[in-house]
Amino acid sequence: DTGVSQNPRHKITKRGQNVTFRCDPISEHNRLYWYRQTLGQGPEFLTYFQNEAQLEKSRLLSDRFSAERPKGSFSTLEIQRTEQGDSAMYLCASSFRLAEETQYFGPGTRLLVL
């Protein structure tokens, strides 16, 4: 499968715990994006990388959220001290080079904070 992959697919955690999600983009894509989606809403942009550089962060990305893409390949999104309001689907997408290129989405990680 040469698409975007995300792990884990589901995560249940208790409030206050830290969680980390991984995204592996399509191999030749140098742009990687993180979005969050809650029920009944469209995906909301969180951040994006061009290679290893994090070029834009949404104000939605509070201090408890951090994303990395250390070698310009896979990326991790960590949420510290999770809150119930963090429960959502976290989607990763990648695109080839230009901003006009299509963003291809992974299957998402569904997070439930109890």
Place this chain on the structure above:
Amino acid sequence: RKEVEQDPGPFNVPEGATVAFNCTYSNSASQSFFWYRQDCRKEPKLLMSVYSSGNEDGRFTAQLNRASQYISLLIRDSKLSDSATYLCVVRLLNAGKSTFGDGTTLTVKP
């Protein structure tokens, strides 16, 4: 006001019907436009890009009206398999961020 607005629906149509969705965007500097399809509990998948001159892909036609800042999607001869949520997406020039509408839900019934 949201940056990208869509009628949430639901649109319930019989097989074979023609259905149209509209989407409005607030930022006149927006340069790239897309329609994505999202099935229940799945990731969004690109349906089609929207070009200034309008474009067609089989039963699907997309139109862009920059002056009025809206995008439309027309589905002809609806199939049961067209049942999904259709997301309108807008992007600024050279921007990484895509702004999504909240989607329009379509249910095609036999």
